[in-house]
Amino acid sequence: MRPPIASLVVLLLVVAALTVIGLDGIHAERVPQAVLNGEQQIAADTALSVRTPIDVEASTIRRTAAAYPATSTSTPATALKALTSARKAVLGRVLLDAHTGKLLAAGGRPVPLAGVDAARLTSGHGAIPPRLMTSGGTRQLLYFAKVTLPAQQQDANQDQYQAPSRTERQWLLVVSEALPALTTYGDGRTAEVLDASGTALAITAHGTAPPAVADSGLPTAAAHAANGSGRDTDASGSLLGATTGGRRTVAGWAQVASATGPGDTDDLGLVVLTSRAVPTTTAAADYSHFALQAAGALAGIALLLGLMLQFSVQRPLLRLYLSAGRLARGASETGPAAWEELARPVPVHGFGELARIGWALESLRRQLLGESGPQEFPARRGPGYRALAVVGVVVVACWSVPMIFLLNRADTATAVPAPVVAGQQARTEIATNRIRQSLDQSYTDLSDVAAGLPGRSRAAQTEVLQRTLADHKQYRSLYLLDRSGDITLRVGETPLRTLVHVPDGGGITTVNTSGRIPAIAAYAQVRAVKGKAPAAGVVLFGEIDVNVLNSSLSRPKLGSVWVTDGNYKVLAASVGYRAFQSLPDSGLTRLARATQGAPGTTGTATSAVLSSSSGPSVDAAAPLAQSGPTARLGWHVVAAEPAAALQLPAVQAEQRTMLAGILALTLGVACLGWLHVVVIRPLRSVALLVERLAGGDRRTVLHPVNHDEVGSVTRSLELMRQTLAERGRACRSGHAAGPARSRRENTPQR
Template identity: 85%
Template sequence: MPMLGGVRPPIASLVALLLLVAALTVIGLNGIHAGQVPQAVLNDEQQIAADTALSVRTAIDVEASTVRRTATTYPATSTTTPTTALKALTSARKTILGSALLDPHTGHLLATGGKPVPPTGADVLRAATRHQSIRPRLVTSGGTRQLLYFGRVTLPAQQEDANQDQYQASSRSQRQWLLVVCETLPALTTYGDGRTAAVLDANGTALATTARGTASPAAADRGLPTAAARAANGSGSDTDAAGSLLGATTGSLRTVAGWAQVASTTGPGDTDGLGLVVLTSRAVPVTTTPADYSRFALEAAGALAAVSLLLGLALYFLVQRPLLRLYLSAGRLSRGATEDEPTALEGLYRPVPVHGFGELALIGRALESLRRQLLGESGPETFPARRGPGYRALAVVGVLVVACWAVPMIFLVNRADTATAVPTAVLAAQQARTELAANRVRQSLDQSYTDLSEVAAGLPGLSRAAQTKLLRHTLADHKQYRSLYLLNRSGGITLRTGDTPLRTLVHVPDGGGITTVNTSGRIPAIAAYAQVRAVKGKALAAGVVLFGEIDVKALNSILPRPKLGSVWVTDDNNKVLAASVGYRAFQSLPDSGLTRLVRAAQGAPGTAGTATSAALRTSSGPSADAAAPLAQSGPTARLGWHVVTTEPAAALQVPAVQAEQRTMLAGILGLTLGTACLGWLHVVVIRPLRAVAVLVERLAGGDRRTVLHPVNHDEVGSVTRSLELIRQALAERDRTARSGHAAALSRSPRETTLQR
């Protein structure tokens, strides 16, 4: 008989799947290994190096863009000379070591300033004449490595003839000058006590080194720079590759290092081709007690294997075997009721054995009553109401037995203690990365303020049309602004370009800096502002303050970093202004523990505060959390803003958390699969048995009209078909008996008359 369901598959699946969960428990927990240095510490150091490389890359990109923009926007006239142009282009830049103006066609030096600029090379001149983008160059000057930045100064057409006699090297086709600026490498900032950071060239030579606090002797591993440069050179086409290294061991400390290339992550950029690599290192305590969960894994797997075999045997003896015997008995009776063969008739004289309990026992007793009715030994029989547990209770008990193993696995055993779940080194790394994130936000806001100040300095003395043109040009060049506008002394907007301002505050601040210009609404409005000075002898500018509202999306985009978790920027009232995850403007932080952490980082009134970190437990488990003030100095220092991060410990590859996570997963799998298989058994066997039990009681009690329809092609369906055949045989016998009795009644009067 084809079996499309039946009692066997659920029971076999229950045993097989629970044994599989037991095997996965052993494999999963035995796969947790804790070396002398946790993998989470190595991963964090790699990410710190990548974050530091990002800061260096951003600084180089910003400087290269500034040099190009300054040169491009320089208002050269027909009387401008290279000397005056070079002085105007570089006088306000304090970081410049040397500068020069070149004729890109001939390479002739037109003007110089500061220290001598190293030769640029013929390829730079070719790129300048072809109007190609010129990336910064890493050169050696005076025994030190320096960066060259390039920009094009556009000349008016009439200047060619005016300056031709003075500069014979310039041809009549000259249209530009090439500005070359020589600067040192960007300042390298290190976060985290005891950590050192260095910028390396492609050969592993340190170009700049910095440290915070007192570095451990173990951190002074001279082989790390060479190893980092070799790893970076072997990364192939991956221009933003990063990795981690293990250094020397000194006593109970071992050096952990991270390296990352200073290159663009989104395609060709200004830092590509420089071959710079950032190396960070820090000495961390060595773990002397390895994590070993093998014994627990074997015990848990053995307990689950025992549970699965116990349930399998119980279901086999209490459900499967009695049901199969009932199936055979019902088939025997149906053949005896419908066939005239002697072997089939013999089956009616064999009593129906009653096996099991509950529904199967009731059906067995009813079948025995039907057998006697088929033989004419008895009539319809009424059964008492069912009492005692049925097979539904057996399924519930099975679920409870599985739950006795699974619930402790989910909620009790191998629970990671919040205080020890996250190692101290991981918390320190989370704090350092939070400080790096705050530094990125500060750099972005400071650059926005610097750019806006330059624009504000060029507004006085311009006509309204010229001011509008300048603001539109600025908005097109600086994508971080969503709106630029001028405020008069009463707070009214006199000139605007870009989107509709989100500003709701009407006060006109003094000085310049960064501020928020609304306190409610759907989008937080962060703005840079700068004063527009009056011009002597002329009327005041159209407005007194220039505001540039910063697109919050631009701020949100710099917050996410790999393995940093969720990041928020909060104001002085601990309300969210920007985040790497979904948020509502000016909402509170999602956890009260994070709010307390921010308050701990605020410090005394009037101070910027200090970064802090802690291991907190949320609804999702332990997490590494940190908060850092946005800035210690500069235009954003007085804001009182903070950057807050939280990374679930489950994502940090900490052995204790991995054990908790995999133990919970084993418990959830065991409970889910056990419940699913027992539910499957209830659907295909127990529930149909309960329905058949009701019908067979009626049939044994004399109901010959209710047709029994088999639903499934399994044992229960076969029993139902056999009962239907028995019902038809009993109904036919009853009809025959009624027709014979009616015939006897119709013949009785005639027989009486004949006898007289």
């Protein structure tokens, strides 16, 4: 009986203490933490946008070198031209002898080869990561690839052929390129690419808003923080810069390194630094007074409930327990001791079940003394202790419900600062650009493959497609369609669906508009070569795995991200979805429609704070592309981050207030439910049994279920039942005197 009551009081007092601790720790900073976190994530997203093209370029150059069909008649000059002629971004290229490092062929601008040890670089079996070098006062990226020569390769630096070599030889391809173009989003935001020492390698700014105040210490601080995190991680962070005219510079930094293990950019030491001037806030957020009031009210409720249960349940039940034990001893003993136990009336305390048990025990006492016979009791006698438990729940709910639904509610219009909303829009634009680049790269790769198919045999085409499928994980299948729409050649999985009418040109398209899985494909024309047999198919399709697209959408603290078609139906998402379903909220659909510009234009990104059944969220939408093969698709990218996930004082206060209310209500219901199970419900059963026993039922055996006060009362009632049953049998057999006479004989004379 005592544990539920004590637990109720203690746990409610703990919730009161947690309310004070939780709400008192909320303070409003001049620059909210959510703004700093947002800038950090923008820097991380920008770093990913820098890292991805470097990784793609490095793997493409290595793949091209590995697929180069070197023959015994190949020369370094022809090989260099074949390997790099299609690379538009190449500044300079050279071929080196892998063993001696001797220059074999060169093209374009001079390639900075200082410190490049060809023998050491080619000695290992793994890929050679890119390097950052200086040439002409500018920093360039050097990409490396091994070119394997057949055993009977001619030495290009000799006028005569040498004797055939018994082992394969290698050339080292070195390609120099500029750093990937740096793109930034958000008015007034500046982005920089820094080297390990904090020197800016590339700078770009965006928008018309006032730029961040120049702070020479930010690049150095960002480089120092990045170096302290190690070069093989994608660590990121935030910094605060100078303050001017009520605006303060907020900066984010992130390493251009792989997050999933060794990568091509780990040794470059590149760091992305983004910065933006944001207005400082002066509004104070002090919830300590409210916390003390709420905690004091809950503490008062806890003590009130504890005292109420103490005086209305615990004490009456203990007195009843003592009275039942006294009657049981009187029923089982004889002589003056038995009379003394039975002589005192049973005090009736409390109400409901305890009062009923008290009246029934008093009737049993009189029956044991022989003063009365069985007595009938009415079936119901007003409210019982179940109503008391319900009242306790209602009292706790009177404190909890306002905490959950009414108090400290964050204002949707003012709770989220404007820089946070702008940051969500910038991150959505970065995600959109990343998806566009991925789709554009898929189309570019497919076009390169399609250009190499004409004039080849079917077996050679199959080999090319199989190699392409192995090298490009984004494709589910590659297949050729003829003019009738029939597949003439396929590698990989069976296409989800194919087009009936073969399109002209090339680009990205959706093959279906319904079904379980969206079918998205890149396509390019396969042209016939003059004087040779026509190609096996006229269009090469590469069906893109939508799971690869889904995985590219997920970014930390960006929330849920969806890619929709021109009809705002979901094609891909970072969360679970059904293909071609509408966006989960009509507000998101309206936001996506708002990105549409004037007729004939591609539209612009937009953002807003929207309210839904799950609470306010910071949402943004952007058109997928303004140019390139995906521009005509009309796709959109929509992102929604719940405001509850942001570190905003108003939102934190709402969350912690709701949590306190939920905890108090849950614990109150649990403890009072526990009291109902172990005390109130057994008391109801005992009340029925004792009234039946007092009413003359001597056959029903009373089995104690609980090993507590209620169980002890049940055991005492069983002893009384046995005594009354024996007396009844004795009376019926005529071998015992009346109870009144027997008692009088045992009564001591004065």
